[in-house]
Amino acid sequence: MNKNQSLPWxxxxxKSWVSVARACQLMQQVLTRQLAPLGIKTPHLDILINLYxxxxxxxxxxxxxxxxxxxxxxxxxxxxxKRGLIARIADRxxxxxxxxxxxxxxxxxxEQGMAIQTALIERTxxxxxxxxxxxxxxxxxxxxxxxxxxxxxxxxxxxxx
Amino acid sequence: MNKNQSLPWxxxxxKSWVSVARACQLMQQVLTRQLAPLGIKTPHLDILINLYxxxxxxxxxxxxxxxxxxxxxxxxxxxxxKRGLIARIADRxxxxxxxxxxxxxxxxxxEQGMAIQTALIERTxxxxxxxxxxxxxxxxxxxxxxxxxxxxxxxxxxxxx
DNA sequence: TGATTTTTGTTCATCGTTGTACTTTATTGT
DNA sequence: ACAATAAAGTACAACGATGAACAAAAATCA
Numbered sequence: 001m002n003k004n005q006s007l008p009w010x011x012x013x014x015k016s017w018v019s020v021a022r023a024c025q026l027m028q029q030v031l032t033r034q035l036a037p038l039g040i041k042t043p044h045l046d047i048l049i050n051l052y053x054x055x056x057x058x059x060x061x062x063x064x065x066x067x068x069x070x071x072x073x074x075x076x077x078x079x080x081x082k083r084g085l086i087a088r089i090a091d092r093x094x095x096x097x098x099x100x101x102x103x104x105x106x107x108x109x110x111e112q113g114m115a116i117q118t119a120l121i122e123r124t125x126x127x128x129x130x131x132x133x134x135x136x137x138x139x140x141x142x143x144x145x146x147x148x149x150x151x152x153x154x155x156x157x158x159x160x161x
Numbered sequence: 162m163n164k165n166q167s168l169p170w171x172x173x174x175x176k177s178w179v180s181v182a183r184a185c186q187l188m189q190q191v192l193t194r195q196l197a198p199l200g201i202k203t204p205h206l207d208i209l210i211n212l213y214x215x216x217x218x219x220x221x222x223x224x225x226x227x228x229x230x231x232x233x234x235x236x237x238x239x240x241x242x243k244r245g246l247i248a249r250i251a252d253r254x255x256x257x258x259x260x261x262x263x264x265x266x267x268x269x270x271x272e273q274g275m276a277i278q279t280a281l282i283e284r285t286x287x288x289x290x291x292x293x294x295x296x297x298x299x300x301x302x303x304x305x306x307x308x309x310x311x312x313x314x315x316x317x318x319x320x321x322x
Numbered sequence: 323t324g325a326t327t328t329t330t331g332t333t334c335a336t337c338g339t340t341g342t343a344c345t346t347t348a349t350t351g352t
Numbered sequence: 353a354c355a356a357t358a359a360a361g362t363a364c365a366a367c368g369a370t371g372a373a374c375a376a377a378a379a380t381c382a
Contacts, residue, residue: 016298024185137177257360
């Protein structure tokens with residue numbers, strides 16, 4: 001029984017992915033610390049950045065973009081609203097939908113947060129040549145597409161059962 | 162005021178990193194689903210794989226490797242012990258330390274989990290050429306080193322204050 | 323039109339992770 | 353040897369995320 005052949009750390013792709021996962025985990029932790037002075041956490045900043053780029057988005061669509069559950073948005077968004085960073089405006093045509101927008105204070109907080117995040121990423125990836133950076137991004141988009149397809153397939157199976 | 166110049170989505174490294182982070186998040190979610198039949202979750206598998214490769218490691222060192230808090234290990238490991246997957250053996254020389262090992266059942270569970278994870282990664286990265294995969298891993302190791310340095314620097318500042 | 327199904331958002335119970343405070347055991351410094 | 357300090361592990365309270373059950377509004381379709 002030559003189990004050694006299948007040890008994961010002999011698989012270059014496995015090892016590579018472990019590096020990616022660890023880098024992401026660390027990045028999240030470091031970013032969390034650097035955002036602390038602003039009084040926001042990474043999930044908040046993710047939301048704010050998306051509203052900055054896509055104002056008027058619904059909670060549902062936002063949750064889909066961020067790959068989290070609807071209930072998550074339902075917990076976080078009222079907090080941000082109470083803090084005066086976002087506004088939730090009922091859609092006139094479809095009264096189920098709450099459309100999300102940044103307040104001026106929210107826009108300002110977003111810009112500060114983005115500056116911190118962008119600076120951190122620039123500092124961290126400074127030694128990664130741009131072409132390799134872009135190649136990586138391209139590969140990651142393929143990975144994302146593959147994983148979403150695999151997830152949809154699993155969902156269909158669940159439905160069928 | 163040319164704020165547009167600093168919009169994060171104009172920064173290629175920022176955009177690239179967003180792809181990386183999303184891919185990681187998705188990978189975790191998909192892996193969680195595929196591990197469900199085994200009755201273990203991704204944190205459990207991370208632990209088991211580390212014990213598979215580094216038997217006799219202490220809880221503290223394991224926590225450091227996994228980038229989580231000590232208390233996390235203190236919550237998870239007793240669960241795995243009760244399920245008969247690991248053993249916690251008191252060190253004779255230093256009675257503070259609990260050395261961790263896999264039981265036969267744990268080894269078997271680990272092999273099943275690793276098979277699932279490795280297969281998922283292979284499937285997902287099949288279209289990423291090996292050389293790009295390795296280049297990515299190399300870059301990620303640099304990222305990890307940079308972030309750990311930055312975190313240590315922040316810790317020192319905290320101590321000084 | 324009226325009944326069924328879908329979609330949007332909320333609520334709540336549950337679980338995982340964290341940080342802090344604490345106990346026990348080693349190490350260090352005098 | 354003894355006091356102070358550090359390290360390993362635990363307990364607990366707080367927070368975040370999840371999924372299921374639910375209410376309200378729209379879409380579908382007969």
